[in-house]
Every structure is written in structure tokens, then in C-alpha cells.
Amino acid sequence: MRVTDFNFDLPEELIAQSPPAIRGSSRMLVLDRATGSHHDNFFRNLPEILRPGDLLILNDSRVIPARLYAIRAGLHTQHNSPDPTGRIEVLLTQQLAENDWSALVRPSRKVQPGEHLLFHASNETKPVLEAEILAAAEFGERTLRFSPTSNFHAILNKIGHMPLPPYIHRDDSPDDRDRYQTIYSQQLGAVAAPTAGLHFTPEILARLEQNGVQIETVTLHVGLGTFQPVHAERLEDIHLHAEHYALPPATAKAINTALQAGNRIIAVGTTTTRTLEHCAQIAQGEPLKAHSGQTSIFLSPGHKFQIVSGLLTNFHLPKSTLLMLVSAFAGREMVLAAYAHAVQQKYSFFSYGDCMLLL
Numbered sequence: 001m002r003v004t005d006f007n008f009d010l011p012e013e014l015i016a017q018s019p020p021a022i023r024g025s026s027r028m029l030v031l032d033r034a035t036g037s038h039h040d041n042f043f044r045n046l047p048e049i050l051r052p053g054d055l056l057i058l059n060d061s062r063v064i065p066a067r068l069y070a071i072r073a074g075l076h077t078q079h080n081s082p083d084p085t086g087r088i089e090v091l092l093t094q095q096l097a098e099n100d101w102s103a104l105v106r107p108s109r110k111v112q113p114g115e116h117l118l119f120h121a122s123n124e125t126k127p128v129l130e131a132e133i134l135a136a137a138e139f140g141e142r143t144l145r146f147s148p149t150s151n152f153h154a155i156l157n158k159i160g161h162m163p164l165p166p167y168i169h170r171d172d173s174p175d176d177r178d179r180y181q182t183i184y185s186q187q188l189g190a191v192a193a194p195t196a197g198l199h200f201t202p203e204i205l206a207r208l209e210q211n212g213v214q215i216e217t218v219t220l221h222v223g224l225g226t227f228q229p230v231h232a233e234r235l236e237d238i239h240l241h242a243e244h245y246a247l248p249p250a251t252a253k254a255i256n257t258a259l260q261a262g263n264r265i266i267a268v269g270t271t272t273t274r275t276l277e278h279c280a281q282i283a284q285g286e287p288l289k290a291h292s293g294q295t296s297i298f299l300s301p302g303h304k305f306q307i308v309s310g311l312l313t314n315f316h317l318p319k320s321t322l323l324m325l326v327s328a329f330a331g332r333e334m335v336l337a338a339y340a341h342a343v344q345q346k347y348s349f350f351s352y353g354d355c356m357l358l359l
Helices: 043-049 152-159 195-199 202-210 249-261 270-283 321-330 332-344
Strands: 027-031 038-042 055-059 061-063 067-075 085-095 100-106 115-119 129-136 141-146 187-190 214-220 243-247 265-268 291-295 310-314 355-358
Touching: 027 043, 027 332, 038 043, 038 332, 043 202, 043 355, 055 249, 055 270, 067 129, 085 115, 085 141, 129 152, 195 310, 202 214, 214 249, 214 270, 243 270, 249 265, 265 270, 270 291, 270 310, 270 321, 310 321, 321 332, 321 355
Parallel strands: 027 355, 055 214, 055 265, 061 187, 265 310
Antiparallel strands: 027 038, 067 085, 067 115, 085 100, 100 141, 115 129, 129 141, 214 243, 243 291, 310 355
16 A cells, blocks of 8 residues: 555644644544444543543653754754754654654754754853754664763753754743643653643543543553654555553553453544553463553554554554554545545644544
């Protein structure tokens, strides 16, 4: 199959630029995979749509304020470089070691290995962070080594910006610190929100549990892949960046129990789906065991899902690997037909947009 097989027409005005005024008020398109039928609904009705015994699995990764702005200290110079010039945007994408990060850098052409970047807080002349460029790769990817500091994440919280996706054409606001974060996020490390989870409120989670739905979590720190467009033409040539994940003991036990009982396992988001299906591949038919690691699994049409039997997800970009995953789950033609309905009914798309439930 070709990447162009997953294209669709999307009017620019349907791309949500801000979250809904009230969290949890989004529309939800419900798709029946068995029949191909779909109908319009609202996310707030999810507790009544799911049934007792269902296992709902969330991604509890927490977004860091990963977009930073630096000035160049000059090639092969230290922090006392005279006359540093040029503002550089640095989007941290994954922590590689204690002080080492991969990042997307713009403009990247000027920023080469050996150069130092200085990061300042507002109205402070002395930089609060310094990083050396260790390596350069394609498409603006760079490896940075930060000078050691005991409070790196505290500094990020002070000078960093929430890494809103490029199709949101505005600067981040203070509200994004809350709204571009799920209410149940716990584990620091993501550079993009697991957006299907943005709809949940404490009240909706409570109603789900009251109705007999079991809720567990995994962690997958969303990384570079969510920001990079697909550069291949054929699906077999697509290779995703590795991302860190963790499967907790309680979740492994709950999945094993649900599979044995024949209960539905519903993944909240493509990140959760990828984590669960990767864990199934590792288990090779044996019961799941708690562990953590890296995954670069790419789910495309033809994949046989071993764990996930339901999926809650937002609407995704044309020709994206996320749309390919949803098509793998429900069939390309069925999904594109549902997307055409969503466009016709003026659903809002992407991170701050409406959602879709596939059962």
C-alpha cells in the first residue's frame, strides 16, 4: 500500500485551534466495525456506551514544556562567547541519557555539531541552561548534551513552552499547561499529549467505574514520530522512532484476566494501542508480564490485533501513521467513509478536536 492511499480532503477551518470551552464536551463518532455503520454521539455518553466488564486502558504519560528558545554561542565556543547571535527553536523529543536529549532544531542548517546553545529566562542575562550539539541527522534532528544541573525539569517549567503541534497556528498560552495534559497524567517524559485522553474528566472516570468498567494505565512517552511527517511513499518503507513505554503489574494482570474471560479491552489512543500490541508481540502467546522498554512498532493494515478490541481516538492527519493504525483496526475504506462523514458534519479535528470510538 502507498501513503497516498490514506489521504482525504480536510478543510482548514475544521482543525481545532483551541480546546473546547468545557473539558469532556466533545462530539464522538461511534463506528461499529462489524457492520461499518456509524452514528453521531457525545463523549460524555461513553460510560453508558461501554458495558460492565470492559477494561479501559489509559496512557498516563505527562507532557513536559519541551519547546525552548536559545541563542547561538558561536561555533566551538563556550558560554562566554562574545556577541552570541541568532534565535534557535529547540523542541526536545526524547531523553537519551541523564543530560542527553534528541531534539528538532529550527533553523537547523546553522546549528552543527560542536556548537553551543544558551537558554535564558526572561529578563535574565545569565543563561539558565547550556547545551552542546553532539550530532546532526536529517530533517532538523540534533542530539544535545546539556550541562549538568540538579533542577533540569524545574528550569523547563520556568522557561519552556507547551509543545503544541504545528497545525495549531498560535503560541501556547497559560491555559495549555492544563488543557494540553490529561487529568490522569503521572509519568513525566512526553513531548506531545496522548490526545484521546484529553476528553476525560474526573466525573466521567467515576461514572465509568460505577458502571463496572475497569480502568488501568500504561505509559508511552510520545516522541519525535508525532511531529515528523511521513517521508516514505510505501508503507513497508516506514520506520518509526523508538519511544519508551512501561507496562505496570496491575495492568498486565488485568489484561490477562480480561483476555481469559473474553472481555473487551479498549485502548484510549493510538499510543496505548501501540504499547499493548507491542507487549503482545513480546509475550508470543504467553500471559503478559510487567516490564518496560522501547518500541518502534508500526501498525498498518494487515496487522492482527491480539489485545485491543476497542479504540477511542481523535481524528488524525491525512497520510499519517496514526490514520494507518486506525485503518488497520477497522479497515481503510470503513475509516475513510467515517472521516468523510465527520468532515461533512463539521467535526473538529486533531489534538484539541473531537473523538471517535471504534468497537
